[in-house]
Amino acid sequence: MLILLKICLIVLLATSGSYSEQRTNSQLPAKYVESVQRSTHTNNWAVLVDASRFWFNYRHIANVLSIYRSVKRLGIPDSQIVLMIADDMACNPRNPRPGQVYNNAKQHINVYGDDVEVDYRGYEVTVENFVRLLTGRTQNGTARSKKLLTDAGSNVLIYLTGHGGDGFLKFQDSEEITNQELADAVEQMWEKKRYNELLFMVDTCQAASLYEKFTSPNILAVASSLVGEDSLSHHVDPSIGVYMIDRYTYYALEFLERVQPNGDETMAEFLKVCPKHACISTVGVRKDLYKRDPSQVPITDFFGSIRPTEIITGRVNITLADEEDFIKGMEEKRDCYNELNLRSKMDQQFPMDAF
Numbered sequence: 190m191l192i193l194l195k196i197c198l199i200v201l202l203a204t205s206g207s208y209s210e211q212r213t214n215s216q217l218p219a220k221y222v223e224s225v226q227r228s229t230h231t232n233n234w235a236v237l238v239d240a241s242r243f244w245f246n247y248r249h250i251a252n253v254l255s256i257y258r259s260v261k262r263l264g265i266p267d268s269q270i271v272l273m274i275a276d277d278m279a280c281n282p283r284n285p286r287p288g289q290v291y292n293n294a295k296q297h298i299n300v301y302g303d304d305v306e307v308d309y310r311g312y313e314v315t316v317e318n319f320v321r322l323l324t325g326r327t328q329n330g331t332a333r334s335k336k337l338l339t340d341a342g343s344n345v346l347i348y349l350t351g352h353g354g355d356g357f358l359k360f361q362d363s364e365e366i367t368n369q370e371l372a373d374a375v376e377q378m379w380e381k382k383r384y385n386e387l388l389f390m391v392d393t394c395q396a397a398s399l400y401e402k403f404t405s406p407n408i409l410a411v412a413s414s415l416v417g418e419d420s421l422s423h424h425v426d427p428s429i430g431v432y433m434i435d436r437y438t439y440y441a442l443e444f445l446e447r448v449q450p451n452g453d454e455t456m457a458e459f460l461k462v463c464p465k466h467a468c469i470s471t472v473g474v475r476k477d478l479y480k481r482d483p484s485q486v487p488i489t490d491f492f493g494s495i496r497p498t499e500i501i502t503g504r505v506n507i508t509l510a511d512e513e514d515f516i517k518g519m520e521e522k523r524d525c526y527n528e529l530n531l532r533s534k535m536d537q538q539f540p541m542d543a544f
Contacts, residue, residue: 230385231342233494235260235270236322240314240351240360242276247431248422250278251292252350252392252438254300259445260346264494271322271337273309275351275361285429292434292442294426308335316366323347324377341382346390346491350438353393355416356401372402379405386479388456388491392437394419397473409479411460413437414470421469436468450493457484 237260239253257272279288279301290301309318321327322337339345351358357365378384389410391399396412403410413420413435422432423439434442440463448454460474460483476483487493 229342230344230490231495232340233265233269233344233346233491234337234339235265235346235348236273236337237270237346237348238273238314238319238350240273240275240349240358242361244278244281244283245431246276246352247278247290247429248434249350250274250276251290251300251434253348254290254305255292255434255438255442256348256445257305258300258302259442260492263445263448263489263492264450265492266494267304267306268334269494270306271308271335272306273314273319274307275311275314277307277310283429291426292439294424294428294433296426306334312361314360316360316364316370319360319366320370320374323374323383325381325383337383339378339383341385343384344386344388344491345378345384346388349391349393349399350435351393353391353395353399355395356398358391358393358399368399368402371399372404375403375408376405379407386481386490390441392420392435396420397475400473400475403475403478406478407480408475409456409483410473410475412473413463413468415473418470437463437470437472440467445488445492448488448492450489452487452489454488455484456486456488456490457482459488 235257237253237257239249241249253272253274257270260270261267278284279290286296288301289299291298292300309322322335325337327336337345349358351360352362353359356368359365375387375389378387384407386407386409387405389400389403389408391411392413393399395414395416395418397415400408400410400412401416414437421436423434423436425431426433441459444454444459444462460472463472465471
């Protein structure tokens with residue numbers, strides 16, 4: 190019996206390896222395959238934070254909800270996204286379209302939608318809760334959905350938007366987190382093996398000052414403006430009288446909307462999404478702590494999700510005699526899936542030629 194089990198295990202490993210290789214080579218770009226082979230991460234998480242309040246900061250919630258929708262489209266599930274929104278613009282009395290938030294004046298798509306899962310809302314969005322979240326020091330009784338359950342194999346995207354200055358980001362217009370506090374929190378994450386690689390992305394005035402104190406390894410950082418520069422908004426919707434989205438996030442979103450889960454776009458391309466003539470401010474990039482070449486890193490390493498599972502319906506009898514039939518059956522299933530093109534699709538967040 191033991192010998193038979195060993196034989197079955199050998200056949201299973203050989204067969205699945207052969208099929209996996211065929212599937213990878215036939216469906217995924219070479220750049221993607223090579224990077225996956227070099228990458229050591231096993232799961233993806235996103236922490237998305239809008240730290241500002243008040244109706245005139247409508248664009249900040251549009252920023253964070255747009256990024257939220259993009260990472261969901263590329264495969265990161267809600268269970269691995271922590272969304273923090275300091276003010277609910279959808280329910281604001283000044284909103285002429287209750288329950289709706291848009292990121293462009295054409296009102297192409299409601300980014301608030303019916304499937305948005307907000308984990309920290311209103312006065313829960315504090316510096317203390319944010320630091321506790323990153324470091325894994327949440328208080329007793331905190332719901333599982335409000336925890337960042339990462340490990341040493343996690344690639345983590347941290348996106349921040351709001352109002353900031355030289356070395357700080359404001360929360361709720363009542364407190365602030367400094368770049369040193371951010372660096373300390375990330376250092377604790379590294380020491381506690383809470384991430385493999387980290388992408389730090391921030392859209393606020395003087396945003397580059399927030400990553401200046403980082404010393405932990407495996408961090409790639411991008412900021413919408415350098416120290417001494419303001420980050421600017423993109424356009425106004427006259428019907429509601431406020432700006433709809435910030436410039437850097439607008440152009441980042443324009444790029445992300447072209448990315449598919451198996452695309453070959455790289456992080457190096459993403460780091461160039463908003464040249465100065467478009468952003469007005471100068472986009473800051475820090476990659477001295479990052480060990481890989483961004484041109485060899487698929488953008489889905491941070492904005493997508495690792496999915497190393499193949500689901501097969503029906504019974505499979507794995508024996509030495511049926512090995513060839515098993516491989517043939519797997520290939521037939523793969524061809525069937527390709528023909529049906531069962532690929533998750535979502536509408537574009539706004540037409541690329543709208544503005």
